Amino acid sequence: MSTNIRPLLSALRRNPTGALLVAVQVAITLAVLVNAAWIVAQRIEKIEQPTGIDTRDTFEIDILGLSKRFEVAQAESEDLAYLRGLPGVVTATATLGTPLTLNGGDTDLARSPGTDAPSLPANFLEVGDQGLRALEVPLVAGRNFRAGEIRPAGKHTPISEVIITRSLARALFAHGNALGQAVYEDNNDPLTIIGITRDFMGPQLGAPAYNTVLLPEMPGEGGFYGLLVRARPGMRATVLREAKEHIGASHRHAVIAETMTLTSAKRQFEANNRNMAIFLTSVTALMVAVCCLGIFGLTTFNVSSRTRQIGTRRALGARKRDVVRHFMLENSLILAAGALPGAVLALAVGNWLTARYGLPRLDLAYLAGGIVVLWGTGLLAAWQPARRAAGIPPSVATRTI
Amino acid sequence: MLRMQDISKIYRTDLIETHALRDFSLRVGQGEFVAVSGPSGSGKTTFLTIAGLLENFDTGTYELDGRDVSRLTDDGRSRIRNEKIGFIFQGFNLIPDLDLFDNVDVPLRYRRMKADERRKRIESALDLVGLASRMKHLPSQLSGGQQQRVAIARAIAGDPALILADEPTGNLDSLMARQIMDLLEKINDMGTTIVLVTHDPELARRAQRNIHIVDGLVIDSPPYEARESQRAARAGTSPD
Incomplete structure (x- = not known):
């Protein structure tokens, strides 16, 4: 031949x-x-792949301010107090970024500062100190954010701590322990890794599914924030209905932009x-x-x-x-x-x-x-x-x- | 070498039947140079396609080089064509994208011959037809007469027992036609049997024996035994 x-x-x-x-x-x-x-x-x-989060009992309500008179920080605080006091709610957190959806942001994390440093893409979630609990994501190393480390809504004080997933930690520090190490977004100040979680899917933008980083920040930029609520098993529908009615009625200068259960987010994903x-x-x-x-x-x-x-x-x-x-x-x-x-x-x-x-x-x-x-x-x-x-x-x- | 007995070939369409050959019988001996002539539509080409195992026939028997080839499989016919028969076509039928060497190589490759042996045969065949120095040329770079010489080289490279030439000078001028006929006679003198199909009486006269076909029937065929005397006549000596 x-x-x-x-x-x-x-x-x-x-x-x-x-x-x-x-x-x-x-x-x-x-x-x-x-x-x-x-x-x-x-x-x-x-x-x-498993999502790594509690999709069955969790939902999110997104609030959008309609005027400059909308006090985001105060509204967030009131909403969270209401939700946490609601029977059937395990916990609630303010958030920017919805797991399993395209709502959120992505960034590049590097082990050294500078735009030329080799970096890894990661999807991020802005959450308060109840973020991990609301998602039902356990830490495998390190600690959770403390209340004092959370940047309030509308403030621009620097963030210096982050929590990342195990996959991201391994990708960033293949040959060592990521805990306590610093990572960088472009030329910004170092972000110390204070906790490593079990793998879970944050927002699904450009980064691999499990490359998630949690930022200690109460959202509110542009008058927009999300409320991530985890209900007790079997209580989600009731809690969602009550929360929607109450929050919808309580804000004079804002509206509910969207409500979504993480079950439907997963289905959509x-x-x-x-x-x-x-x-x-x-x-x-x-x-x-x-x-x-x-x-x-x-x-x-x-x-x-x-x-x-x-x-x-x-x-x-x-x-x-x-x-x-x-x-x-x-x-x-x-x-x-x-x-x-x-x-x-x-x-x-x-x-x-x-x-x-x-x-x-x-x-x-x-x-x-x-x-x-x-x-x-x-x-x-x-x-x-x-x-x-x-x-x-x-x-x-x-x-x- | 070639023995056809009562061969019939009918071409059928929905409307008509054409009897191309009727009870066609012919015997060609080893080393003969036979010309088959006849008017257009007489059955010359049908005879050639059947003699060359290019087509089946309907009735009769055909022996080639001592073997009955009447009922061979398609593969069997291909093998006999490849090993026993060399074809020379009116239109040369060289492959335009292949140089002369590769053109002559075509039938040898189908014989699964080793590369060294093929090269030796190709060079020798091209040398015989006077084109050894142009073996890397393409057919389009040659004249018609040269192309036909390449086709002759291709036909003889496999050392066939029988060469079937279908109007080999039909596309050539008279000078080139004479050169081709000289070459065919030279090959015949080397012992290869040649059957030449032509409508040109002048060319036919150069063969040792002439067979005339009309309407698919052999109407004039000098006996096979006349071959020796004709050969002697061509050489200018007495057969005795």
Whole structure:
């Protein structure tokens, strides 16, 4: 088989346009296929991973001030006092950022200051000292925020302590204990890690699912804050109804912007990931199909334009399977010519996704799998026209037209 | 070498049947140079396609080089074509994207021959047709006569027992046609049997034996035994 490669290559070199276009198509498709498959795998993993928080008993009410007369700090304080005194409530905290949703923020944390320092993306939640309890997330090391460490709403005093998840701690300090270490957001002052929690999913923005950092801060920027409430088992619906009625009526210059149970947030989170996986799978399948159409089209064209040549080969002794093999080998070479730059492109895109969106580094098994899938479907696309070529009778060689 | 007995070939469409060959019988001996001629539509090309195992026939028997090839499988026919028959076509049928070396190499590759042996045969065949120095050229860089010489090199490289030439000079001017015929005679003198299909009486006269076909029937075929005397006549000596 290998002995047939040289004349095939030299023939392709002399007539490269069609093959080159298909090879470029293969390269782009491979890069998309591999990275899309990797992203889909991450999305599916996210759906299957435990959230690490109490979604069954927890809900959030978001308050939005409508005028400058809305006293955020005072309103927050009153709301929390009311909620904590409500029968059926375990605890409540003010928060900016809703776990499992796109409400919140993300940041980059580094082990040293400066914009050039290598950093890791992390999603953050602003919470009070009852944050961990409201989420029912236990500490695995260190301590919780103290009341005095929480920055009041509307103040701009520096924050100097943070609590992070175990995954983030391991990612930041792979070879040592993160507790007591300092991390940095750009050029800001050091943030000391005072506690490490069991892994849980904060807001799901650009960072990996479990890369969460808790900031000791009462939100209120722009007159907006959230109230995260954990009810006693079975009491959530009642508590939510009562809280909504009371808070809705108690603020003259604010409204309830949104209420959401974390059960529905989780459902939405799963749906988002599932939809993204379906979308990426569909788009990728479409790209693979278009690529296969290109291969099919090129092979069909080659068969049509080489009818006499195929007849001549048959007359000179080629068996039907030799003709099929000829076209399969030719397409293998085109696929290889596309797969090689495609693999480099896939790795480059993977690296960019890692650097830009904190996606885990591309698993090379996905690259190998992508090559096998594209190779297989590509050859499948060439199979039918190759079989048709094999059906060309050798007597065609004697026809003068 | 070639023995056809009562071969019939009918082409059928929805409306008509065309009897291309009727009870066609022919015997060609080892080392003969036979010309098959006849008017257009007489069945010359059908004879060639059947003799070359390019098509099946409906009735009759066909022996090639002592072997009954009437009922071979497709693969079996391919193998016989590859090993026993060399084809020379009117339109040369060279593969335009391959250089001369690779063109001559095509049938040898299908024979799964080793690279060294192939190279030796290709160089020798191209040398015989006077194109050894141009083996890296493409067919498009050659004249028609040169292309036909490459096709002849391709036909003889596999050392076939029989060469079937289908109007090999049909696309050439008279000078080139003579050169091609000289070459075919040279190859025949080396012992290879040649069957030349042509409508040109002048070319046919250069063969040792002429077979005339009309309406799929052999109407004039000097006996096979006349071969030796014709050969002697061409050499200018008495057969006795």
